[in-house]
Amino acid sequence: MQELKEQIKEIIVRDLKLQGIEPAEIDDDAPLFEEGLGLDSLDAVELVVLVQKHFDVQIEDMDEGQAAFKSINTLAEFIEARRKK
Amino acid sequence: MGGGIDNNSNSPVVVTGMGCMAGGGIDVDSLWRNFVRAEVNCRPVPSYLFKTILDYPVFAAPVDCFSERAEALAAETRPGFKKESVSRTILLAFSAAAEALQRAGLSAEYLRSVRVGIALGTTVGCTFHNEEYYSAWREGGEPDLAPVQFYLAGNVSSALHRILGTSGPSAVITNACASGTDAIGVARNWLATGQCDIAIAGGADELSRVAYNGFVSLMLADKQSCRPFSKDRQGLNLGEGAGVVVLERQEDAEARRCSPLGWVRGYGCAADAWHPTAPHPEGRGLKTALRQALRDCGDPEEIPALINAHGTGTKANDRAETAALAEIFVAPEKPAVVSTKGVTGHTLGAAGGIEAIFTLTALRYGHTPGTVGCLEADPELPMPVLTQSENRHLNGHWGISQSLAFGGGNSVLVLEAAK
Amino acid sequence: MSVPVAISAIARLPKDYEVPDELARDLRRADAFIQMAVVSSFTAVSKLSSENLPPEEVGVFIGTAFGPLETNFESLGSLIDDGEGQISPTLFSHSVYNAAAGYVARLLDIRGPAMTITNYGWPFLIALEEARLAVASRRIGRAVVVGVETYSELLADAYRRFFGVKETPWQRSAVAWVLEAAEEASGNCRLAGIKIREFEADPADLLTRRDETLTGSGINPELPRQPLAYVEALSEAVEFFADSSKSEAALSLKAPFGEAEIQLSR
Numbered sequence: 001m002q003e004l005k006e007q008i009k010e011i012i013v014r015d016l017k018l019q020g021i022e023p024a025e026i027d028d029d030a031p032l033f034e035e036g037l038g039l040d041s042l043d044a045v046e047l048v049v050l051v052q053k054h055f056d057v058q059i060e061d062m063d064e065g066q067a068a069f070k071s072i073n074t075l076a077e078f079i080e081a082r083r084k085k
Numbered sequence: 086m087g088g089g090i091d092n093n094s095n096s097p098v099v100v101t102g103m104g105c106m107a108g109g110g111i112d113v114d115s116l117w118r119n120f121v122r123a124e125v126n127c128r129p130v131p132s133y134l135f136k137t138i139l140d141y142p143v144f145a146a147p148v149d150c151f152s153e154r155a156e157a158l159a160a161e162t163r164p165g166f167k168k169e170s171v172s173r174t175i176l177l178a179f180s181a182a183a184e185a186l187q188r189a190g191l192s193a194e195y196l197r198s199v200r201v202g203i204a205l206g207t208t209v210g211c212t213f214h215n216e217e218y219y220s221a222w223r224e225g226g227e228p229d230l231a232p233v234q235f236y237l238a239g240n241v242s243s244a245l246h247r248i249l250g251t252s253g254p255s256a257v258i259t260n261a262c263a264s265g266t267d268a269i270g271v272a273r274n275w276l277a278t279g280q281c282d283i284a285i286a287g288g289a290d291e292l293s294r295v296a297y298n299g300f301v302s303l304m305l306a307d308k309q310s311c312r313p314f315s316k317d318r319q320g321l322n323l324g325e326g327a328g329v330v331v332l333e334r335q336e337d338a339e340a341r342r343c344s345p346l347g348w349v350r351g352y353g354c355a356a357d358a359w360h361p362t363a364p365h366p367e368g369r370g371l372k373t374a375l376r377q378a379l380r381d382c383g384d385p386e387e388i389p390a391l392i393n394a395h396g397t398g399t400k401a402n403d404r405a406e407t408a409a410l411a412e413i414f415v416a417p418e419k420p421a422v423v424s425t426k427g428v429t430g431h432t433l434g435a436a437g438g439i440e441a442i443f444t445l446t447a448l449r450y451g452h453t454p455g456t457v458g459c460l461e462a463d464p465e466l467p468m469p470v471l472t473q474s475e476n477r478h479l480n481g482h483w484g485i486s487q488s489l490a491f492g493g494g495n496s497v498l499v500l501e502a503a504k
Numbered sequence: 505m506s507v508p509v510a511i512s513a514i515a516r517l518p519k520d521y522e523v524p525d526e527l528a529r530d531l532r533r534a535d536a537f538i539q540m541a542v543v544s545s546f547t548a549v550s551k552l553s554s555e556n557l558p559p560e561e562v563g564v565f566i567g568t569a570f571g572p573l574e575t576n577f578e579s580l581g582s583l584i585d586d587g588e589g590q591i592s593p594t595l596f597s598h599s600v601y602n603a604a605a606g607y608v609a610r611l612l613d614i615r616g617p618a619m620t621i622t623n624y625g626w627p628f629l630i631a632l633e634e635a636r637l638a639v640a641s642r643r644i645g646r647a648v649v650v651g652v653e654t655y656s657e658l659l660a661d662a663y664r665r666f667f668g669v670k671e672t673p674w675q676r677s678a679v680a681w682v683l684e685a686a687e688e689a690s691g692n693c694r695l696a697g698i699k700i701r702e703f704e705a706d707p708a709d710l711l712t713r714r715d716e717t718l719t720g721s722g723i724n725p726e727l728p729r730q731p732l733a734y735v736e737a738l739s740e741a742v743e744f745f746a747d748s749s750k751s752e753a754a755l756s757l758k759a760p761f762g763e764a765e766i767q768l769s770r
Binding site: 211216220227237240247252254256259271280294301302303355357362370373490494 | 533559560564579584588589592593596600602603605606609614616617618620621623624634637643661662699703707710711
Binding site: 053 | 533589593594597
């Protein structure tokens, strides 16, 4: 699970082109959207595509997405529960 | 050469012709019939357009989207013209233009004797989307250069000038979903300031695999036919087509004894300055554009009889758009608000052109169909809209057609029908 | 009736431009096309000495021949490489030509018209005329007008193969002008009018820009063979005029694909 979280942080910083922050600096529980990292709705749909690409996990709609994207922890749990082993 | 705005600045601009070729209708009469009959012709992407594994339905124009009328006109103005030499977007645009020119009673010979301005909106029609060429080149190959030449000959307005043999101002407006509306605004300005004598304006866009995938990735597309303003709306359907109007200064149309279909009375254009893809939640830019357009036509006391909304069927658009309308039209008597994308799909650059035609036609006939695809309106929308069964008689001759674009642009036309 | 329109500021983006710190965060996802449009606009506006206007009274007008062509291809690449249903929504939305105008509007808080126009000949000139009309008719009090090109390696390769040469003469760049209603303006040059006529063009001429000239400007009429050379030349001509003692100038652009007249006055 820890490795998954680190992978997710790398993807977020690199593929969402975040400035001035290292993956290791992202707090597992910090909100990703609004406050915290300040991601927006375009980042949200980009993240859906990235999760699909890297982990082969589908997110059907943004209601599902919003819940999963609350924090690194929730996203890691979401992916872990759904990815094909 | 005059400086600044010349004497024509107050000259009313009339619409003397309208034409379309789209998934929603192969000419203006079919388009109108499809609205009235609530014909929803969306289907899986036909193989003649592109291969896809995705199942989001689209409103595709016919495989042969170059009308007979267009063929005849092109044969006259550019003997030897071959359809294969231009993009599908150009064929759509030319078909619509040919119908509009015919309705305006303008011969090819006459067009060559005056200054013709061509302003067309597009989103896909300006891009280089030849996947084979790109793939081959990326792998270090030296693919045949024909697709690059095709791309360089692909500016829609320049192409129409070339086929028609006309000359005058030329612009392709690439304001995403508001392009067609803006193109008509630009053309009207050209006429009002004496840059040209006849203007051909509107928009055209073919369906493209890239755009299709793009809207799916943005989670803005519906797997069913779209449901604008509905409680359970899930997004848009893409469509393709072209909608074109012919515009002139009123005195010029009168001089050649052409009765106008109506007028472009006002135009407004304003940016949300908010987000790359989402509209301002309260429709901030749309409010500014509406105020500008209304001011432009002298701030009429009566309300518009009809508002053709952008109404794509996405959660965000329909909410933002009605929020803006509710703040502008506060009087208890409300304009009839309808979305037409349930019959046409979202034709991107063409939408503003097709919808100006719908708006003017409804105003001329004095009634509008309801919003096809909207069986039950979302009760949380702050502005009442017409549901599918609510066909409405219109109290008045003028109305609004508005567009909200990707990137936050908002554009509004005020149109009046001739009695 | 109509208001005289002044050219208040001109900013040419240097080859090695830097994104100002205050814009870096908002430009994190932006491609070079957007960055160049934003930075050149920002620089031009920062040269103004006139008062701030309400945001609804300022517009942005972008003219481009090739649009965000690099991003267009990256977007295509994403579709090919990642398969359907997985194209990057960020790349796709940034490949739409008006993305740059949206960014300029947002970062400079411009809430008047945001217009993007494309044409292979003189798109900046078409945008300039739209902007001039908008200011002259009092729809807005200020307009930022941008000419921007990034080209792309694919286009450069096609150029080299088509003409059998080893190099392409282009360089990605951006130029931004600010037009204002003359009463409020800070410049010493007015844009009195523009007229453009387009001719049927051989696609090759649109790329090579052969025989493109600007006369009446007091500067060398022969333009370097680049799609943005006319914008650089017009900028130079305006600065030359502003420094001179002439009361007016009639600039004439000519090329195989068209002709245009630009009238300057005081």
